[in-house]
Amino acid sequence: xxxxxxxxxxxxxxxxxxxxxxxxxxxxxxxxxxxxxxxxxxxxxxxxxxxxxxxxxxxxxxxxxxxxxxxxxxxxxxxxxxxxxxxxxxxxxxxxxxxxxxxxxxxxxxxxxxxxxxxxxxxxxxxxxxxxxxx
Numbered sequence: 001x002x003x004x005x006x007x008x009x010x011x012x013x014x015x016x017x018x019x020x021x022x023x024x025x026x027x028x029x030x031x032x033x034x035x036x037x038x039x040x041x042x043x044x045x046x047x048x049x050x051x052x053x054x055x056x057x058x059x060x061x062x063x064x065x066x067x068x069x070x071x072x073x074x075x076x077x078x079x080x081x082x083x084x085x086x087x088x089x090x091x092x093x094x095x096x097x098x099x100x101x102x103x104x105x106x107x108x109x110x111x112x113x114x115x116x117x118x119x120x121x122x123x124x125x126x127x128x129x130x131x132x133x134x135x
Contacts, residue, residue, distance in 0.1 A: 060102030
């Protein structure tokens with residue numbers, strides 16, 4: 001795990017950004033949690049929050065404006081919230097919870113039925129969005 005963590009930390013997808021970078025940062029948070037690296041986790045969760053909060057716009061939508069990518073990022077935000085809670089980072093967990101709530105509201109507004117529109121480089125996603133699961 002440590003080898004993979006080191007490799008990824010040197011190859012973050014800064015050039016692509018978007019949902020790719022959030023996945024990278026979530027993986028680094030997960031690795032730090034798994035390895036019990038509390039200080040590194042604190043640094044990584046702060047960096048992840050900074051990037052997610054930059055990518056989530058004021059209306060709660062993800063900057064890529066694709067409902068399917070938005071749904072992926074929302075799940076990543078929920079995972080980050082849960083990791084923060086598990087590691088005792090309550091302030092970070094609350095911040096991610098607030099982002100998840102805003103993102104859930106945006107996603108609900110994009111899907112009057114049970115299927116998200118496959119627009120803006122999207123792909124079909126089914127299932128009615130609901131409130132973020134409790135952690």
